[in-house]
Amino acid sequence: MTSDSLRPTERHTGQDLIKWIALITMVFDHMRLAWPATSDLFVLGRLSFPLFCLAIAINVSRNQAGELFTRSNSRYLALLVLFAALSEVPYRLVSTSGTFNVLVTLTLGLLIAWGVQHRTLASMVLAGGAILAAYLLSGPLMFGFYGVFVPAALVLAIKRPELFALLxxxxxxxxxxxxxxxxxxxxxxxxxxLALLTAALAPLLGLSLYWAPLPFKVLPVTQWSYWFYPGHLVAVLGIRTLM
Structure with a gap:
């Protein structure tokens, strides 16, 4: 669920590790939808959303400021919108929360993060529209109004950790x-x-992994991760139906 602006030879191990942890903890979190006995995994699942937001923030922070309308950015937004739409039906079938799937929140978060990064009239209009949409849809929006600001806050934390790390x-x-x-x-x-502590520590854990010089390689998380989100929801629904 993230775009990759670097060529394969320039991959960042920490970023791929962040994506893997986000995907795995998301699966653990959603296991409780098929096996209620695993409901305690909700705590571990509080890592997932902040780390997905960090993956977005890392990509946004690599954009050249002012260069919003690029082919890469257009593809990134289009993929998030497309898979948010594709994921909504399986998400509604498997979840009883009554919210939109998380890709809707991440899409709005991307637009706001672009506003922070580029600070052009166009990016600020997109960010303002996303904030208005988040306000109007705060009820059914997963992670609510505050959630859409997490990617932008992480862009600021990447650039000025001494000022914004706690935001x-x-x-x-x-x-x-x-x-x-x-x-x-x-x-x-x-x-x-424990759940609130995990949510609080998640962005700090992610930033530490991003900045740390990791002495190993990680299997790249590329565009297959977009398919993974609706795919794992369908798998959870299938498991629950068979049980």
Whole structure:
């Protein structure tokens, strides 16, 4: 669910590792939709969304400021919109949350991140439209109004970590507020506290992996990951139907 602006020989190991962790924790999180006994994996699943947002932020931060209308950016947006549409039916069949699938939130987040990166009139208009859409759709939007700002906050954190490293932390926690975790955490329920801590630490973990000089290679996560999202939803639905 991410675009790759680098050639294969220039791949960044940390970025691929971030994508793999995001994909794997997403699958763990969704296992509870087929096997309710695995509901505790919800905590581990709080890593997934921030790491997907970071993968977007890394790609956006590599754009030359002001060069918004490129073939790469157009393909990136088109793929997110296409797979958001393709994923909505299987997501609605497998989930009872009543929200749109996460690619809708990530698409709006991409537009806002472009506004932060490029700061041109066109990018600011797109970002403003995305913010308005997020406000109007905050009810059915996965991770709500705050969630769409996470990619942009991570773009800022990549550029100026000394100023903005904690901004995505706060937004990731706020994006989980609708799950009732705040109320449960206030009552000192360990499950809720762990979930919020995981959401808070996820962007810091991802940024550490991105900046760290990792001494190993990781299997690249390329455009097949777009198909993986609706595909894994169909697989979860199939498993649940057979059980």
């Amino acid at each position: 995505p932390v706060a937004l990731c926690v706020a994006a989980n507020s609708r799950a009732g975790l705040f109320e449960q955490a206030a009552q000192l329920e360990p499950f809720a506290i």
